[in-house]
Amino acid sequence: MKMHRRELVKTGLGLGIGLTLAGGRSLKAQAEDTAPTRFDDSTVRTLAQNLASKSYQAPPKDLPDALAHMTFDQFSSIQFNMEKTLWKQDNLAFDIEFFPRGYLYKQKVDVFEVKDGTARPVSCTTDMFSSKDPSLNVSAETGFSGLRIRYALNQPGVMEECAVFLGASYFRAVAKGQNYGLSARGFAKDTGTPTGEEFPVFRAFWLEKPAANSQSLVLHALMDSPSLTGAFRFTIRPGETTLFDVQSSFFPRVDITAGGIAPLTGMYYFDANDRVHVNDWRPAAHDSEALQIWTGAGQNIYRPLTNPTDLQLSSFSDAGPYGYGLMQRKRSFHDYEDLALHYEKRPSLWVEPVGNWGKGSVNLVEIPTPSEVNDNIVSFWRPQKPMKAGQSYNFTYRMYWGWDTPWPTHLARIHDTRVGAVTDHPDKVQFVLDFDGEPFRTLPNDTAYHLIAQTSAGTVETTAIMPNPEINGVRAFFQLTPGTAKLCELQVQLANAQGPVSETWLYRWTP
Structure with a gap:
């Protein structure tokens, strides 16, 4: 169509x-x-x-x-x-x-x-x-x-x-x-x-x-x-x-x-x-x-x-x-x-x-x-x-x-999704996710965050999180190694010690 x-x-x-x-x-x-x-x-x-x-x-x-x-x-x-x-x-x-x-x-x-x-x-x-x-x-x-x-x-x-x-x-x-x-x-x-x-x-x-x-x-x-x-x-x-x-x-x-x-x-x-x-x-x-x-x-x-x-x-x-x-x-x-x-x-x-x-x-x-x-x-x-x-x-x-959804949410939201190559590692794909929203206004500044990430094929590795003061949120990094897979269904959430604090990010990666 x-x-x-x-x-x-x-x-x-x-x-x-x-x-x-x-x-x-x-x-x-x-x-x-x-x-x-x-x-x-x-x-x-x-x-x-x-x-x-x-x-x-x-x-x-x-x-x-x-x-x-x-x-x-x-x-x-x-x-x-x-x-x-x-x-x-x-x-x-x-x-x-x-x-x-x-x-x-x-x-x-x-x-x-x-x-x-x-x-x-x-x-x-x-x-x-x-x-x-x-x-x-x-x-x-x-x-x-x-x-x-x-x-x-x-x-x-x-x-x-x-x-x-x-x-x-x-x-x-x-x-x-x-x-x-x-x-x-x-x-x-x-x-x-x-x-x-x-x-x-x-x-x-x-x-x-x-x-x-x-x-x-x-x-x-x-x-x-x-x-x-x-x-x-x-x-x-x-x-x-x-x-x-x-x-x-x-x-x-x-x-x-x-x-x-x-x-x-x-x-x-x-x-x-x-x-x-x-x-x-x-x-x-x-x-x-x-x-x-x-x-x-x-x-x-x-x-x-x-x-x-x-x-x-x-x-x-x-x-x-x-x-x-x-x-x-x-x-x-x-x-x-x-x-x-x-x-x-x-x-x-x-x-x-x-x-x-x-x-x-x-x-x-x-x-x-x-x-x-x-x-x-x-x-x-x-x-x-x-x-x-x-x-x-x-x-x-x-x-x-x-301009947005009609309902407010207490969850962190995806601000940006970026995908690119990994220098010197052509077998890997770099993902960068920016999160913003209510948790970064209401939770303590020293809150520790981590990613809950999974993929239908290949492996997810090298995860990292750092503050992103430009959006009053955080930036999350991870790499996908698809191997021989031609399609990977990815799922990611941002979490703290109590559990997930963000919406669920889904992504279909293909070569």
């Missing part, structure tokens, strides 16, 4: 006749036959359940050649008419802009406004978009490919986009002071498998018009693919941390053994732990630097990401996890030195299950990439039991788009 992420980052990024179900009947026609114009929290779920009982029909992608084959720059040159912003004249906390179809986003998406329990289509009109190139004029029949949500996130009275829904079932958001980075999506199907990945799409959105003083926005989405349908209800609260409360229901058309709930997608190119094959002047380049997991047993896991030579799949079995996320901890400009992309301002994204999700695993897919153009990191929750055709599955969770 590779997404062209640079274009998505730059982009920021009705009841519609175009959304046609099995038999050629539109949602509009169905709604008129059953419950005209009425809408409630069960409407999209019922649509998804009914749609799953029918054969899959792909949403319309037909476009004039000029729009279908435009470049990214041409797509970006099409301007939305700000006077056509939904709710612009209502002085609400939110307003909505739309994207035209074209470039990578050929699928037509229907959009509805919900007010007082009634849904009405938001129609694409010829005066909504403009371009200096007359061949790129958008007609009323062209329709929308997605939408952006605006809110006064950083300055009172200044509306800025805080979330975007564009492309397949992808969406992204930012917190106050941040730039776009990683994405989320509705569902992951066969990610990282030899069969090839299926990308479900959001076919329609319903936007509930917020009350005059409301600081939250409710958006419903209908998802569809050859393998399943889905219904989503997003409650979005932008702020210092932007929250998405997500209620999702899935209706498989076929048995699904390799499904992914609450998938996160990002980019990792290189950092101090993994730059052997990279010749770049910057210290690091990534949206996220680690997968973090808070297991149902209470263990805090920190797994630095890599840009591997070959595709890597990792699975962390669990029961009732407290949460997981793709995290960006390095927050200084000097960690990246990139004046254009500002990776230090990219959000971390934490997923917190609501209710017990039962047994399953947090999965991590790391895909080789030669540059920072492609999204190459995916993480998601996979239930232990396959999802069966004809049944329904519900998952509720909260997403935190922000």
Whole structure:
């Protein structure tokens, strides 16, 4: 799975006749036959359940050649008419802009406004978009490919986009002071498998018009693919941390053994732990630097990401996890030195299950990439039991788009992971871990620390620890002698005489 992420980052990024179900009947026609114009929290779920009982029909992608084959720059040159912003004249906390179809986003998406329990289509009109190139004029029949949500996130009275829904079932958001980075999506199907990945799409959105003083926005989405349908209800609260409360229901058309709930997608190119094959002047380049997991047993896991030579799949079995996320901890400009992309301002994204999700695993897919153009990191929750055709599955969770995890910890945390060669010993690998956090503020200065380290293959040796006053923490050293092993799974914790005091650092070493 590779997404062209640079274009998505730059982009920021009705009841519609175009959304046609099995038999050629539109949602509009169905709604008129059953419950005209009425809408409630069960409407999209019922649509998804009914749609799953029918054969899959792909949403319309037909476009004039000029729009279908435009470049990214041409797509970006099409301007939305700000006077056509939904709710612009209502002085609400939110307003909505739309994207035209074209470039990578050929699928037509229907959009509805919900007010007082009634849904009405938001129609694409010829005066909504403009371009200096007359061949790129958008007609009323062209329709929308997605939408952006605006809110006064950083300055009172200044509306800025805080979330975007564009492309397949992808969406992204930012917190106050941040730039776009990683994405989320509705569902992951066969990610990282030899069969090839299926990308479900959001076919329609319903936007509930917020009350005059409301600081939250409710958006419903209908998802569809050859393998399943889905219904989503997003409650979005932008702020210092932007929250998405997500209620999702899935209706498989076929048995699904390799499904992914609450998938996160990002980019990792290189950092101090993994730059052997990279010749770049910057210290690091990534949206996220680690997968973090808070297991149902209470263990805090920190797994630095890599840009591997070959595709890597990792699975962390669990029961009732407290949460997981793709995290960006390095927050200084000097960690990246990139004046254009500002990776230090990219959000971390934490997923917190609501209710017990039962047994399953947090999965991590790391895909080789030669540059920072492609999204190459995916993480998601996979239930232990396959999802069966004809049944329904519900998952509720909260997403935190922000600067860190939403919960404090008393444990020492990984500040940096560095990996390099050992001078005069080509058979060894040097690891350097920096720890900071609460223990170094609350424990006596003369506390003695040691490492609890193990590896699945080879040997760990030559461990040492020294104070690191630059971060008010400690620096730990150890060497790995892999021998003939082509893969070593490493596990390390910092400890004192009473036991472990840090989160658990996991790492997959390959040559």
